[in-house]
Amino acid sequence: MSAPRGNALIGQSGGPTAVINQSLVGLIEGCLAAEPIGEVYGALKGIDGVLNENLINLGLESPADLERVAVTPGAALRSVRKKPSHEDSVRALEVLRRYDVRYFFYIGGNDSAEAAHLLNEVAVEEGYDLHLIHVPKTIDNDLLETDHCPGYGSAARFVIQALMGDNEDNRGLGGVKIDVIMGRNAGWLTAAASLAHWGEGEGPHLIYLPEVDFTWEGFLSDLERVYGEYGRCVVAVSEGIHTPDGVLVGEAKETDAFGNVQLSGTGYLGDRLAGKVRELLGSHVEGKLRVRADTFGYLQRSFHGLVSEVDAAEAREVGRQAVRIATGGEVTSGSVILVREEGSEYHIRYESCPLSKVAHETKSMPPEFLAGSAGVTPAFLDYLRPLVGRIPDHGRLADHPVPRRG
Amino acid sequence: MSAPRGNALIGQSGGPTAVINQSLVGLIEGCLAAEPIGEVYGALKGIDGVLNENLINLGLESPADLERVAVTPGAALRSVRKKPSHEDSVRALEVLRRYDVRYFFYIGGNDSAEAAHLLNEVAVEEGYDLHLIHVPKTIDNDLLETDHCPGYGSAARFVIQALMGDNEDNRGLGGVKIDVIMGRNAGWLTAAASLAHWGEGEGPHLIYLPEVDFTWEGFLSDLERVYGEYGRCVVAVSEGIHTPDGVLVGEAKETDAFGNVQLSGTGYLGDRLAGKVRELLGSHVEGKLRVRADTFGYLQRSFHGLVSEVDAAEAREVGRQAVRIATGGEVTSGSVILVREEGSEYHIRYESCPLSKVAHETKSMPPEFLAGSAGVTPAFLDYLRPLVGRIPDHGRLADHPVPRRG
Numbered sequence: 001m002s003a004p005r006g007n008a009l010i011g012q013s014g015g016p017t018a019v020i021n022q023s024l025v026g027l028i029e030g031c032l033a034a035e036p037i038g039e040v041y042g043a044l045k046g047i048d049g050v051l052n053e054n055l056i057n058l059g060l061e062s063p064a065d066l067e068r069v070a071v072t073p074g075a076a077l078r079s080v081r082k083k084p085s086h087e088d089s090v091r092a093l094e095v096l097r098r099y100d101v102r103y104f105f106y107i108g109g110n111d112s113a114e115a116a117h118l119l120n121e122v123a124v125e126e127g128y129d130l131h132l133i134h135v136p137k138t139i140d141n142d143l144l145e146t147d148h149c150p151g152y153g154s155a156a157r158f159v160i161q162a163l164m165g166d167n168e169d170n171r172g173l174g175g176v177k178i179d180v181i182m183g184r185n186a187g188w189l190t191a192a193a194s195l196a197h198w199g200e201g202e203g204p205h206l207i208y209l210p211e212v213d214f215t216w217e218g219f220l221s222d223l224e225r226v227y228g229e230y231g232r233c234v235v236a237v238s239e240g241i242h243t244p245d246g247v248l249v250g251e252a253k254e255t256d257a258f259g260n261v262q263l264s265g266t267g268y269l270g271d272r273l274a275g276k277v278r279e280l281l282g283s284h285v286e287g288k289l290r291v292r293a294d295t296f297g298y299l300q301r302s303f304h305g306l307v308s309e310v311d312a313a314e315a316r317e318v319g320r321q322a323v324r325i326a327t328g329g330e331v332t333s334g335s336v337i338l339v340r341e342e343g344s345e346y347h348i349r350y351e352s353c354p355l356s357k358v359a360h361e362t363k364s365m366p367p368e369f370l371a372g373s374a375g376v377t378p379a380f381l382d383y384l385r386p387l388v389g390r391i392p393d394h395g396r397l398a399d400h401p402v403p404r405r406g
Numbered sequence: 407m408s409a410p411r412g413n414a415l416i417g418q419s420g421g422p423t424a425v426i427n428q429s430l431v432g433l434i435e436g437c438l439a440a441e442p443i444g445e446v447y448g449a450l451k452g453i454d455g456v457l458n459e460n461l462i463n464l465g466l467e468s469p470a471d472l473e474r475v476a477v478t479p480g481a482a483l484r485s486v487r488k489k490p491s492h493e494d495s496v497r498a499l500e501v502l503r504r505y506d507v508r509y510f511f512y513i514g515g516n517d518s519a520e521a522a523h524l525l526n527e528v529a530v531e532e533g534y535d536l537h538l539i540h541v542p543k544t545i546d547n548d549l550l551e552t553d554h555c556p557g558y559g560s561a562a563r564f565v566i567q568a569l570m571g572d573n574e575d576n577r578g579l580g581g582v583k584i585d586v587i588m589g590r591n592a593g594w595l596t597a598a599a600s601l602a603h604w605g606e607g608e609g610p611h612l613i614y615l616p617e618v619d620f621t622w623e624g625f626l627s628d629l630e631r632v633y634g635e636y637g638r639c640v641v642a643v644s645e646g647i648h649t650p651d652g653v654l655v656g657e658a659k660e661t662d663a664f665g666n667v668q669l670s671g672t673g674y675l676g677d678r679l680a681g682k683v684r685e686l687l688g689s690h691v692e693g694k695l696r697v698r699a700d701t702f703g704y705l706q707r708s709f710h711g712l713v714s715e716v717d718a719a720e721a722r723e724v725g726r727q728a729v730r731i732a733t734g735g736e737v738t739s740g741s742v743i744l745v746r747e748e749g750s751e752y753h754i755r756y757e758s759c760p761l762s763k764v765a766h767e768t769k770s771m772p773p774e775f776l777a778g779s780a781g782v783t784p785a786f787l788d789y790l791r792p793l794v795g796r797i798p799d800h801g802r803l804a805d806h807p808v809p810r811r812g
Contacts, residue, residue, distance in 0.1 A: 016578045018571070041808055055808040068801020074574025076803050081579070098811045165424070165708035168480025172422045173487070177704070266680065266699050267673010274672070293672050297700035298583070302571035305798030306712065392711030395474020397482050402447055402461040405504045 003327045004129050006102025007039040010058065012075040013046035013082075013108035013115065017151030018158075018307050019315035020107060020137045024077065025070040026319020027105050027135065028058050034327045037103055046080040046106070047115055050092045055099070070316065073302045084115050089122040096123075096130065103131050103326050105319075109138035109149075113335055114359035120333045131326040134335040134355055135318055139301045141188035142362045145353040146337035150318050153311030153387035155182075155300050156192035159236075160391060162296065163196030167203035167234050168394075175290025176223065176233045176277050179204070180250075180270045182300050184240040185362045187211050189300065191369070193236035194376045195384055198394065203234025206374040210240035211365045214249055218373050219273075220280050227285065239269055239295075249273070270295045308389035314338065314348065321350035346386035409733040410535050412508025413445040416464065418481040419452035419488075419514035419521065423557030424564075424713050425721035426543045429513050430483065431476040432725020433541065434464050440733045443509055452486040452512070453521055456498045461505065476722065479708045490521050495528040502529075502536065509537045509732050511725075515544035515555075519741055520765035526739045537732040540741040540761055541724055545707045547594035548768045551759040552743035556724050559717030559793035561588075561706050562598035565642075566797060568702065569602035573609035573640050574800075581696025582629065582639045582683050585610070586656075586676045588706050590646040591768045593617050595706065597775070599642035600782045601790055604800065609640025612780040616646035617771045620655055624779050625679075626686050633687065645675055645701075655679070676701045714795035720744065720754065727756035752792035 008031040012020060024042075031040040040059045043049030056077075061069075069076045084092065096104060106116040113134045123130040136143050139155035159181055170177045181190040187209025197204055205226040208214055226233040242248045250269030270293030282289040322336050334352035341347040369380035414437040418426060430448075437446040446465040449455030462483075467475075475482045490498065502510060512522040519540045529536040542549050545561035565587055576583045587596040593615025603610055611632040614620055632639040648654050656675030676699030688695040728742050740758035747753040775786035 012578075016575055039808075042803070044805075053810050053812055056803065057806040057808050058803070060806040061804055065801055065804060068799050069803055070801070071798065072574060072800045072802075073571045075578035076801075079578040099808070161710045161712070162705050165479045165710035166704060168478060168710070169422055169704055169708035172418075172481035172485040266677050267701055268677070271672055271674070292704065294703035294705065295673055295701065296705070298572060298575055298698065299568050299700065299702070299705065302575035304567045304571035304574070304800065306567070392477065393474050394478045394710065395471055395476070395482075396478075397448070397462065397464070397475055398467055398471060399450075400463045400466040402445075402463050402505070404459050406459050 003036045003131070003329050004102045005036045005038065006100050007041060008037045008103035008105065009041045009043055009050070009096065009099070009101045010077065010105045011043040011046040011049060011107070012077045012079050013106060013112035014079060014138070015301060016074040016079060017137050017139050017301055018073040018154040018303065019151055019312045021072055021076045022070045022312050022315035023107050023135050023137060023150060023319040025066045026316040027322060028061070028066060030320040030323025031103070032059060034323050036327055041099065041101065042077045045078045047082055047084050047088065047092060048080045050095050051088060053095055073304050081111070082115070083111065084118055086122070089119045092119055093122050093126060093128060097128060102129060105133050105135055105322055105326070107135040107137055109140065110143055110358060110360055110362060113355055117355040117359040120355060130332070132333045133322045133326045133352070134358060135322045136336060137315070139189055140183050140186055142186040143358055144361045144363045145335065145357050147340040147348070148338060148387055150311060150315035152188065153308035153389065154306070155189055156384065157308045157388040158300050158303055158306055159189060159192045159296070160196045160388060163193045163204050163234065163236060164394060167196060170203060170232050170234050173290065174232050175292065176227065176235065176281070178235045178237060178270055178273050178293040180237055180239055180293065180295040182296065183210070183238050185210060186364045187238045188365060190236050190238035191365060191376050191380060192384060192388070194381060195388065195391065201230050204236040205230070205233050206235045207376060208235070208237040208241050208374055209365065209370070210238050210242060211370055212373055213244040214241040215243065216276065222374050223277060223281055224284065227281065237273065266297065267295050308387060310387060310389050318350065325352045409442045409537070409735050410508045411442045411444065412506050413447060414443045414509035414511065415447045415449055415456070415502065415505070415507045416483065416511045417449040417452040417455060417513070418483045418485050419512060419518035420485060420544070421707060422480040422485060423543050423545050423707055424479040424560040424709065425557055425718045426513060427478055427482045428476045428718050428721035429541050429543060429556060429725040431472045432722040433511050433728060434467070434472060436726040436729025437509070438465060440729050442733055447505065447507065448483045451484045453488055453490050453494065453498060454486045456501050457494060459501055479710050487517070488521070489517065490524055492524070495525045498525055499528050499532060499534060503534060508535060511539050511541055511728055511732070513541040513543055515546065516549055516764060516766055516768060519761055523761040523765040526761060536738070538739045539728045539732045539758070540764060541728045542742060543721070545595055546589050546592055548592040549764055550767045550769045551741065551763050553746040553754070554744060554793055556717060556721035558594065559714035559795065560712070561595055562790065563714045563794040564706050564709055564712055565595060565598045565702065566602045566794060569599045569610050569640065569642060570800060573602060576609060576638050576640050579696065580638050581698065582633065582641065582687065584641045584643060584676055584679050584699040586643055586645055586699065586701040588702065589616070589644050591616060592770045593644050594771060596642050596644035597771060597782050597786060598790055598794070600787060601794065601797065607636050610642040611636070611639050612641045613782060614641070614643040614647050614780055615771065615776070616644050616648060617776055618779055619650040620647040621649065622682065628780050629683060629687055630690065633691065643679065672703065673701050714793060716793060716795050724756065731758045
C-alpha cells in the first residue's frame with residue numbers, strides 16, 4: 001500500500017464545538033506539510049459542499065487568519081446534518097475524482113463517521129484509491145473506540161464552571177436549582193458536573209443520567225434527603241433522562257391541573273422538573289420553597305473564549321495525526337482515536353480504527369462510572385480530570401461566629 | 407460632623423453577581439485599615455442575619471482566604487430578598503446598638519438600597535450616630551445616579567462571549583436563533599449583546615429591549631428582512647419585553663393550536679418566540695426552517711471564572727471607597743456612585759449620593775442609546791466598551807473559491 005499523489009479535501013459536519021476549528025487548522029497544517037498532497041480544499045457545508053462543488057482553497061489562507069480561526073468556536077467551513085444516499089455518495093465520488101482528491105477528511109461525530117463510511121464503501125466498490133479519515137469531534141463524548149472526543153473537555157469545563165457558580169448562587173439564596181445539560185443518548189457531559197463538587201455539602205448534589213432509569217419517586221426521595229441535610233439542593237440532569245419504560249421525561253406529554261396538554265419545548269424538561277418539585281417537595285418544607293431551572297442549551301457547545309487547554313491542543317493534534325495516518329501507507333480509511341496510556345501521568349497516543357466501528361454507534365457511560373441513582377464514581381472523576389484544563393480557584397469565608405450579646 | 411469610634415457590619419442582599427465578593431473583600435480591607443473602626447462583622451443572609459444576630463467576625467479571616475473569596479461568584483455572606491418592615495428596622499437598630507456598630511455597609515441593588523434607606527431613617531429618628539453606606543451591585547445595571555453598576559461588566563462580558571459563539575453556531579447550521587437575556591425592567595444586559603456584533607451580516611442581528619414596545623408584526627417583519635438578506639438570524643431579547651398594552655410577552659397566557667392554555671415557565675418566552683417564528687416565518691422560506699431558543703438564566707450572573715477585569719477591580723474599589731466615604735466625616739449615609747470623567751480615556755471617580763435617590767428606583771436605557779425597534783446606537787457601544795474587559799479574538803476563513811471543474 002502506498003500514498004498516492006493528489007489533492008486533499010476537508011469537510012465539517014454535525015453540531016459544532018468550541019475547538020472543532022483547531023482540528024480544521026491542524027488538518028490544513030498537516031496537509032500543507034505532507035509530501036504527496038497537492039492542493040488543500042475545503043467543502044462548504046460538509047457533504048453538501050462536495051455535491052454542489054462549493055469548494056474553497058484552504059492553502060491560500062494566511063497563517064495569522066488560521067490561528068484566529070482555530071480559537072473561534074463553530075464550524076469555519078459551515079456544517080450540515082445529512083446522511084448521504086447511495087446516489088449522493090456516487091455523485092460525491094465523481095466530484096472527488098474530478099478534482100483529483102485522494103485524501104478526504106471529515107470532521108464530525110458518529111453520524112459524520114457514517115457518512116464517511118458510506119462514501120468510502122463506494123470508493124472501494126469503484127476501485128478509486130481514496131484515503132478517507134474521520135476526525136472525531138463531539139461535546140457528547142459518545143464515540144466508540146476512542147478514550148474521549150475532542151470538544152468534550154471544553155464543553156465539560158463550561159459545565160463545571162457553570163455548576164461551581166450555580167452552587168454559590170444556590171447557597172446564597174437557598175432552594176432547589178435544576179440544571180438541564182446536553183446529551184440525549186449518553187450522560188458524559190452531564191456527569192462532568194460532578195467535578196464542580198469540591199466538598200461535603202457542595203453542589204451538584206444529585207446527577208441524573210440517561211444511563212440510569214429515572215423515577216419520580218426516586219428523584220423526590222433523593223431531593224428530600226439532600227434538602228433535609230443541607231437546606232438546599234443543586235441538581236444536574238441530562239436532557240435524555242427517561243423513565244423505565246423508555247419515555248423521555250423531557251418529551252412526555254402530560255396534562256396539567258386543568259387537563260390541558262403541556263407541549264414540550266426547549267425549556268420544557270427544566271420547567272417540568274421544577275413544577276413537580278414545587279408541587280411535591282414544596283408541601284413538605286417550611287416556608288415557600290424557591291425552585292429554579294436552567295437549560296444550558298447551545299452555550300455548552302459554542303461559548304466563545306472558554307476552552308480546556310488540553311482539549312484545544314488535542315483537537316489540533318488530532319487533525320495533524322489524521323494526515324499522518326492518511327499518508328502513512330498503512331490504512332486507507334478509518335477514524336482517529338485517542339488512546340490513553342497506562343500510568344499515573346496523563347498521556348495520549350493517536351491511532352485509527354475502522355470507520356464501521358464508529359459509524360452511527362453511541363458509547364454510553366460504563367457501569368464502573370455510575371454510582372447509584374444519582375451520582376458518579378471516583379473512577380469517572382479520575383477519567384475526567386485531565387481532560388478539562390485548569391479549573392478556577394474558589395474560596396469560602398471561615399465564618400468565625402461572633403458571640404451573642406442578646 | 408465626625409467619624410465615631412465603633413464597629414462595622416457588612417451584609418449582602420439580592421441576587422449575587424460574579425464580582426460581589428470583590429466588594430465584600432474591598433470593604434473588609436477598608437474597615438481593617440480605618441482608624442475609627444474596631445471590629446468588622448458580617449451579617450449572614452443580609453438583614454435577616456442582623457435580626458437573628460447571626461454575625462461572623464470578618465477580621466479573623468486570613469488574607470489568602472479573602473483573595474480566594476474575592477474571585478468566587480455568589481454572596482459569600484449568603485443573601486436574602488427582604489423588605490424590612492418599620493418594626494424590623496427598629497429591631498435591627500437595637501442589634502446594631504448592642505454590638506456597638508457605627509458603620510453599616512449593605513451590598514445590593516435598588517431593593518437593598520431601599521432596605522438601607524428604611525434602616526437609616528430609623529437611626530436618624532432615634533438620633534443614633536450610624537454611618538450607613540449602600541454599596542452598589544447588580545447585573546441589571548439599573549441603579550440611578552451611578553454611571554454603571556459593579557457586576558454589570560462581567561455579566562455583559564458573559565453575554566457578549568455567548569453571542570459571539572452563538573453567531574458562529576448559527577452561521578454553521580443556519581436558521582433562526584433566539585437568546586433570552588435577563589433584565590426584566592431595563593434592557594442594559596440584553597443590549598450588551600450588541601458588542602458581539604463585529605461586522606456586516608454578523609449576529610446579533612436584532613435586539614429587543616423592554617424600553618421599546620414589542621409587536622409581533624414588527625418582530626416578524628424584522629426577521630423576514632434579516633433572514634432574506636443573510637439566510638439566518640440571531641436575536642437577543644430581554645425577558646422583560648412587552649406589547650404596547652404593557653403585557654409581558656413571557657408571561658402572556660395564550661392558547662395553542664389545540665385550544666390548550668400554555669403556561670409560562672423559565673423557558674416559556676424563548677419557546678413562545680420560537681414557536682411563532684416557526685409558524686409564521688417558516689411558511690415563507692424554502693425548506694424546513696431551523697429555529698432554536700436558549701434562555702441564559704442564572705449562568706449570566708453566577709458563572710465561575712469569567713469576569714471583566716475592569717469590573718472586578720471596580721467592584722473591589724467600590725468597597726474600599728465606601729469605607730472612605732463612611733469615615734470621611736462629610737456624609738453619614740448614601741450610596742456609592744461611579745462617575746465617569748469626561749475625555750477619551752476611561753476614568754472613574756467614586757462619590758456618593760443620598761440613599762433616597764437610589765432606593766427602589768430603576769434606571770432604564772435612555773433614548774440616545776436606543777436605535778429603532780431592534781437595535782442600539784454607537785453611543786451605547788462607546789458607553790459599554792470600557793466596562794467589559796478584553797473580548798477574545800475571533801477569525802474567519804477568507805473563503806478563496808476553487809474554480810469549478812464541472
